[in-house]
Ligand SMILES: Nc1nc2c(ncn2[C@@H]2O[C@H](COP(=O)(O)OP(=O)(O)OP(=O)(O)O)[C@@H](O)[C@H]2O)c(=O)[nH]1
């Protein structure tokens with residue numbers, strides 16, 4: 699039986715930990731068993747219970763305070779993640795081996811991890827060896843997406859993670875509830891973008907011909923191959939969360955191999971196992 703994982707990635711402050719807490723709550727309401735693993739060695743607090751926490755293995759403060767290493771916060775975090783990649787047995791032990799388990803990995807926000815460092819790819823390969831079907835979830839703050847060039851830059855960041863990790867990826871615009879009504883209207887065009895017309899809008903502001911040509915080529919490539927799309931995510935909108943989850947489930951074929959499970963016994967109510975016995979007693983009375 700396969701196992702399932704969401705690798706929750708994105709720039710610093712894009713809403714990864716909030717997404718994990720929201721998704722966990724949503725799945726619990728659906729009676730789905732989901733667990734969260736914190737992979738951020740610099741995390742201070744989160745609003746969800748964790749099944750495993752990388753800080754048990756290594757904490758960024760230990761690395762920064764170490765006299766022989768003397769790293770700053772960013773270098774320290776990269777060191778921690780490389781240490782983690784050399785100690786995947788810690789994760790294996792923490793996860794155990796439960797069939798069809800579903801784990802959300804709350805990753806750190808250093809963008810280097812998704813552009814050129816090998817750690818995340820190594821993690822994906824390791825998870826796949828442990829029979830996980832992994833889906834990348836790339837979050838970008840919607841407030842940084844309401845202008846053409848900001849949008850293109852968000853698309854490029856998401857694309858970079860897609861290219862490096864080679865797994866199904868769902869891209870999400872977070873914090874939709876914070877947008878003003880005007881920005882909300884504006885953002886609709888970025889949820890179903892026409893990259894060519896986006897280029898036309900800005901043709902006046904691009905002075906360098908070479909830069910204009912390059913941007914046009916990038917936009918064309920993304921549009922022609924439908925490479926990157928974003929789904930909106932508003933943590934207060936259950937229906938929207940449900941649509942995001944459906945896309946993710948579809949991408950990792952969640953549910954195809956699930957076996958029927960007996961409902962859990964609720965206090966005061968008989969479980970299915972003694973159903974017959976229960977009716978037998980009633981018939982006798
Ligand atoms: N209103 C609103 N605030 C949000 C939402 N998502 C995140 N936030 C806020 O944005 C801030 C950052 O959110 P986090 O979930 O910690 O972001 P993160 O990506 O985990 O941040 P790092 O782990 O530091 O990279 C917090 O103050 C959250 O309360 C959202 O959907 N709506």
Ligand SMILES: [Mg+2]
Pocket residue numbers: 714715716738741804
């Ligand atoms: Mg976080």
